Amino acid sequence: MKDFTNKVAVITGGASGVGRSLAFALGRRGAKIAVGDVDKTAMAHIAEELAAANIEAIVEHCDVTSVDSLNALADAATEKLGGLDLVFANAGIGAGETGAMWDYSEKDWQWCFNVNVWGVINSIRAFMPRLVAAGREAHFVVTGSGNGAYVILPDAPIYTASKATVHAITENLHYQVQAGGLPVKVSALFPGPHVVDTGLFNSGRVRPEALKKEVEGNESGINSVDDMKKMAAEYGIEIQTTHPDEVAEMAIRGLEQDAFWLLETTPETDAKIRARADMILNRTTPVPAMLG
Ligand SMILES: NC(=O)c1ccc[n+]([C@@H]2O[C@H](COP(=O)([O-])OP(=O)(O)OC[C@H]3O[C@@H](n4cnc5c(N)ncnc54)[C@H](O)[C@@H]3O)[C@@H](O)[C@H]2O)c1
Secondary structure, eight states: OOOOTTOEEEEETTTSHHHHHHHHHHHHTTOEEEEEESOHHHHHHHHHHHHHTTOOEEEEEOOTTOHHHHHHHHHHIIIIISOOOEEEEOOOOOOOOOSOGGGSOHHHHHHHIIIIIHHHHHHHHHHHHHHHHHTSOEEEEEEOOHHHHTBOOSSOHHHHHHHHHHHHHHHHHHHHHHHTTOSEEEEEEEOOSSEEOSGGGGGGGGOOGGGOOSSSSOOOSOOSHHHHHHHHHHTTOOOOEEOHHHHHHHHHHHHHTTOSEEEOOOHHHHHHHHHHHHHHHHTOOOOOOOOO
16 A cells, blocks of 8 residues: 555554554554544543644544454444544553463453454454455554564563464465455564563553452563563663654555565564574474563
8 A cells, every 4th residue: 555645544552552653654644543442541642642633533442352342443433534444453462471371360361362362353353344345455454473473482471372373363364365366455563673662561551350360479570661671681681672653664664565574673583583493493492582
């Protein structure tokens, strides 16, 4: 897609972080924006900021764990903004787990899979039939994570497992639209190349009451990118970060080329991908990869 003028872009989890940056980057290019989110405070802020930037937008309460909620977002975007051209299945959370996975609360697994995995499945079920029926150029973009898609970092097993699933779903969706000769392009967005400075590490702010932890003792102690930097510094590791605006610009450059991989890597990331492929080919016993 080369021209975003008057295109309607729906962004789940669009009130903060990567989704918020996508909203502004696309809005500045003339797109109309439908943000769906559950964080009322962030929603109120972005609604004001989009209006101040003269970007035509709606900001709707939408919980991606419910397909009905996503259908309502799709209806609102169609009725109020006039169509659906780009869908970003972007909402995601980090469960903040730590320690042995057999001690995790079942509710940590449920919350993370409900949002990260079912959020994507529900988005596909709500939006894909509409994009297919419209029969015109459209993009369906899923925000995944390199952690799960091409490396398995050892620090957040629930998140990693959810994002491994998300990538399998995204790649399959891409194969299915290709096989069907459909005008919908599917892309996998990987925020990076470094840790992206967003609210992901403070996801507990939007954790539903019904899925609060049952078991104490599995808090990671990391509630922000700054916490992560401090903890890494104790081990002599310096963590670099990426601003979410850079991720949005990278994503748009890829969409302009109809690219599947919306992915920017560093030489270190490339080395990890190669090392992982070599490990499998050589049947080497896995050793934990480090964050970088
Ligand atoms: N930050 C990173 O380094 C990083 C790296 C790789 C992938 N990602 C992915 O990027 C995506 C965006 O996250 P972010 O980093 O911008 O974090 P963020 O917390 O700033 O943004 C996530 C948004 O999703 C919303 N959300 C949470 N639960 C929801 C639900 N049930 N329904 C609707 N919205 C919900 C939150 O309110 C928030 O606005 C996520 O899928 C995340 O896994 C982030």
